[in-house]
Amino acid sequence: MSKFKNNKGKSLPAINTSALPDIVFMLLFFFMVATKMRDREMKVKTLLPKATEVEKLEKKSRLHYIFVGPPLQSDIYGTTPRIQLDDKFATVDDIQDYITLKNSEKDEKEVPYMTTSLKADKTVKMGIITDIKQELREVNALKLSYTASKDIGDD
């Protein structure tokens, strides 16, 4: 068929690629907005409980994070819930030092506004949570947030 034979030698006009940067930038912006930067490696599983009365935490810079949950690598670390601070497993006794250290990096004026975001797995028992609360009271970190996902009533 002549359709496939004849186009050798005749150059096709170049596709206009001047809009390509726009598309690439668009994708870039999209991913910048929609994805969260992974700033720490999760070592514990935190399946959050659901609640309807959740409030947004305003400033990310004014947050301490404490993670509690069963370890992801249960074959190595077992299934007992553990505390994770930054990238490391920790014990309840480490919390005071951790909060004090983190607070010392902040502006002194900001310290009273620091909120502790407690990300704990649903299955965790209150014993460990109570111990953490007690430790936080010891270092006067009195603003606490039980991180929960917004319940939109689908189950």
Next chain:
Amino acid sequence: MARNSRSIPEVNAGSMADIAFLLLVFFLVTTTMDIPTGLQVALPPITNEPPPESQQRKREVLEVLVNASDQLLVEQKWMTIDKLRQKTIDHLTNEGKDPTLSTTSTKAIVSLKNDRGTSYDMYVQVYNELTAAYTIVRNEYSQQTFGKPYNKLRQKAQIDEVKKKYPKKLSEAEPVNKGGN
């Protein structure tokens, strides 16, 4: 064929940028960032002094107990979690009608006590119900008095007025350890 001998006219790409920006704006508007949300709690500061002898009469306190099997006991009676919100609202807005509930909303206290074996999920649910009850009564009062819900109030005097009427006295007792960890 004749079709191939003609040169294809260039596609006008001038509006491509507009389309790209339109899509960008669309994604910006419809997607949400992963904003951390949570139940905000203010922990009581540690004091070395023993807590002051309670002047509150027993009827002012709504006792909520959660045991290690995630069962709920409200005012010595077993209760399911879906009734807790209404019970708390009744307690807060009782104003002396029911002799077992609070005399006045300004004195009403909710006391939450859990076991060390209570699951975090249950605790958050109970806490959520209690917070919801406070939100509802504050909203109702705000609506009646100022004609708009509590979170829409902008004047500090009005906010304080609602807070004074329904102070959030949600006390958490030290947990017991009956069910083990």
